[in-house]
Amino acid sequence: MIARLLLLVLAFAAPAARAEQLLLSLSAERISITSNFTGADLALFGAIERDGATVARASTYDVVVNVRGPRGSVVVREKSAIGPFWLNADQRRYIAIPAFIATLSNRPLPQIAGDLMLQKLTLGVDALVPPQGRRTDIFDPDEPNFRQALMRLRRAEGLFVENGQAVTFLSQNAFRAAIRIPGTAPLGRYDVDVTLLADGVPLTRDSIAFTVIKGGVEQRLATASRERGVLYGLATALMALSLGWLATVIFRRD
Amino acid sequence: MQFYLPIAELPIDVLMILGMGAAVGFISGMFGVGGGFLMTPLLIFVGIPPAVAVATQAAQIAASSTTGVMNYWRKRALDLKLGAVMVAGGVVGTFLGVLFFNNMRRIGYLETVISLSYVALLGSVGASMLVESARAIHASRKGVRPARRRAGQHAWYEGLPFKIRFHRSGIYVSVIPLTVLSVFIGFAGAVLGIGGGFILVPALIYIFRVPAAVVVGTSLLQILCTMVFATVMHAATNHSVDVVLALLLIIGGVFGAQFGARAGMKIRGEHFRLLLAILIFGVAMRFALDILVTPAERYSVTLTETPR
Incomplete structure (x- = not known):
């Protein structure tokens, strides 16, 4: 965790003085679930502020929005054939997994930055669901299957989303992101982390939050x-x- | 029309739930059973969390058995003393059942327990009913009358101590097997979201020789009391009773049952039991398929600690 924080600090320290700044605004900071609730749409607006001294960039900006729902523990179980029956046999526990993840960007993540940088910045579903093996095992060869299954099942339920078209630039320095909250979304606080990148390098990061309540x-x-x-x-x-x-x-x- | 269920925490189609309530109500009215063994699986199949399905179904069965008990009460067709003994056992069974339910849920085996119990319980009851009703139909075609029990012939459980005389039913039986039966029904009801009438009625008739005139009313009285108790206990301990879902199921069920009762009068006794047997056996098979067929998705995800 500390190593990751250090990496983050280093990543942000790289482009010298913070030339760019983000201004964020959400269309609603509270989503209230009523009897006819089947999901909600939120809009995130962002403006990129640059101080006068900043040199004009040759390349365009990239924006990645990470929406993280409340964290909880999940158990992933695998069915195996026990005699003629298919029953739950093996299992892995994953703690502090966001119940909802949406990674929204202006173009697909692999085009924005390399895998290593995405992991470092915890951008994308893959980076937000870290591998967690059994504590007692030094090496757990089956764990990746469970982790893949967790991500596959949550994606199928619409609770883990990656969308490379959900962020649109309104002008060179202003963008809009469409956040879709499904009807089955859990209640609680949702963190919205916005990362501004250019040429695969992070420039600045800011966050805002909303809550889903009944x-x-x-x-x-x-x-x-x-x-x-x-x-x-x-x-x-x-x-x-x-x-x-x-x-x-x-x-x-x- | 989508409606958000406050306890299940998901949106559900109101018309679908009302329709399910009406369809199961129709069948339950037709066969004089509670229909819990159909409704709970249906709720689980449409995506209601099993814990919510079982706990909420208890409230629905309480409502439908109230209607039944009042009808039989009006006709004086129930044995209050027998009912009281059964209710006492049933309440103990329900208490143990809810404890078991909560523990299984905590360690994550509730769904497996529900699936396996449905296969075992409905499978065995359905199969024996199938055999019995097929034999009865065969016999009635040939014009053979069922053999009557000869005097002096007794089963082992008839010799047990603590005998009580039930005047209304005209039986003199030991409290021990009665208690075992009612505790078991209460237990199964709390864990599986069923009233248990389809086990209770044949058991009272064949084992205890309770006359047909009072058997349904008396078993409904036991189901009513245990299900009221189960509703309160589920609500108090695992907070899984969804009052909105219960309301929708009850409304659908009440109307379905009225039409079902009328349809039921047109079916002959033996065919009636055969149809019910097929229905019960079918539900067991549906659950059996789940654990016998190689699953398309071998993995499943369960939330153990609710995100807050």
Whole structure:
């Protein structure tokens, strides 16, 4: 972790004085989940500020936006044939994995920077899901399969996204990124890290955040179920009983 | 029309859930079963987390069995004393079931336990019903009357101590096998999201010789009480009861059941049991396929610690 931080510092220290600066703004800082929630669209606007002393660059800018949802632990299980049955056998645990990752850029990541630099800057799904083997093993040859499976399954669910066209430049120094939050997105804080690059070299980085919360009724129900479980259960049971009773009254055949 | 479920934490198609409730309600009305063994798997197949499916289904079964209990109560077709003994056992079973459920969920084996239990339980019950009803149909074609039990012939469990006389049912049986049965039904109900009527009714008829007139009402009383208890216990311990999902299922189920009950009157007894047997066996096979067929995707991801 410290080594990575050092690398980051070095990476940013390279182009001498910070010539460019980012100004970021999100279309909303809070997404509220209500009964008709099926996902949300956010727009991120960014402006690139340059001080007068900066020499004009020959090349154009690249922007990479990393959206990271709240982190949680996941277990990846592998089914194996045990006799005639296919049952979960082997498993690996991955801790502090973002529940949602979107890496948005103005062109595909491999064209923006090399693999090593992307890893160093933790840009892209691959860099945000670090390999985590079993602690007891020095070398875990099966681990890559589990990690690949985790990324494949989350991509299929639309929770891990890489889009090389989601960032569009409005002018030479202004850009816009379209962030799509799916209906199954988990609740919590989402960090939006924006990295500005040119010629595969990072120039500056800034971040902004938004939160996904449950709206009025949904929030109250979820809180009630969590904090007043017994009461919530009794109320649900009472609702079931009274609806069952109501049905006998409505459909009474005498 | 999409609707966000606050506890399951995902959007779901309202019409699909109402439709599922109505379809299962129709079948349950037709066969006089709770339909939990159909609804819980269906909910899991459409993507509801298994824990939410099982816990929420308890509330739906409570509603549908309330309707049943009230109808039988009006006709005085239930044995309250027998019901009370069964409920006591059922509540103990439900308590143990929810504890087991929470532990399996914690160590990540809940889904495997649910799949295997469905295969074992529905498979064996479905298969024996298939054989029994096929034999009955065969016998009725030939015009053979089923052999009656001769006097003085007793099964081993009839000799057990702590016998109680149940006047309404006209039986004199030991509390021990009754308790074992009701604890088991309560346990299975809490873990699998089923009422257990399809096991309870035949067991009361064939093992305890409870008369057909009171058997359904009495078993519904046990299911009602255990499912109310299961709803509260699931809500209190694992917070997986989704009240919005429960409401949608109950509304769909209530209407489906009314039409199902009318359709059920047109089917003959033996065919009736054969159809139900095929249905139960089919659900078991569906779960069996999951663990017998080489899976297209061998890996699965489970969230163990909720991101906050």
